[in-house]
Amino acid sequence: MRLVDHLVTPGIILFTQNFDACVTFYRDTLGLQQWYEKPGLICLRFGSGYLMIEGDGVAVPGGKSVAQNPNVLRFNVADVRDAAALVEKAGIAVTVSEYDWGTVGTFADPDGNMCSMKNADDPFFDLG
Incomplete structure (x- = not known):
C-alpha cells in the first residue's frame, strides 16, 4: 500500500x-x-x-527568486494569451513567454510567489 x-x-x-x-x-x-x-x-x-x-509567510516585493521559493502555482488554461489579458485587466503584470514546448504566462501574487499559466491543450496534460 x-x-x-x-x-x-x-x-x-x-x-x-x-x-x-x-x-x-x-x-x-x-x-x-x-x-x-x-x-x-x-x-x-x-x-x-x-x-x-x-x-x-514572508513577502518579497517585486517577486521571489527560485532560491527564495522554488515552487510555482500553475494554472492550466485554454489560451494563455487570453487568460493573460484578463489577469492584466485586473492590474496584474503578466509576462508571456514562448518556448519550443509551449506558451507560458507568469505573474506574482501580493507576497511575490510566482504563478504561471500554461495552455491546457498540451498533450502532456491529457490525464485520460
Missing part, C-alpha cells in the same frame, strides 16, 4: 505575510471558489484539490 492509495484530496498550503491581500488576490481577483474558512486560514478550491492560505 502506498500513500497515494489513501489520497482523498490533494492540496497546497501557501504561507503568506500579506494574508488579506493574498486572499483577495486568489479568491476575488483570480476567482478561486472559497471552500471554507477557519481562524487564521482560508481554503479555496483549486481544480480537484485545494489551495489553503495561512499566515506566517
Whole structure:
C-alpha cells in the first residue's frame, strides 16, 4: 500500500505575510471558489484539490527568486494569451513567454510567489 492509495484530496498550503491581500488576490481577483474558512486560514478550491492560505509567510516585493521559493502555482488554461489579458485587466503584470514546448504566462501574487499559466491543450496534460 502506498500513500497515494489513501489520497482523498490533494492540496497546497501557501504561507503568506500579506494574508488579506493574498486572499483577495486568489479568491476575488483570480476567482478561486472559497471552500471554507477557519481562524487564521482560508481554503479555496483549486481544480480537484485545494489551495489553503495561512499566515506566517514572508513577502518579497517585486517577486521571489527560485532560491527564495522554488515552487510555482500553475494554472492550466485554454489560451494563455487570453487568460493573460484578463489577469492584466485586473492590474496584474503578466509576462508571456514562448518556448519550443509551449506558451507560458507568469505573474506574482501580493507576497511575490510566482504563478504561471500554461495552455491546457498540451498533450502532456491529457490525464485520460
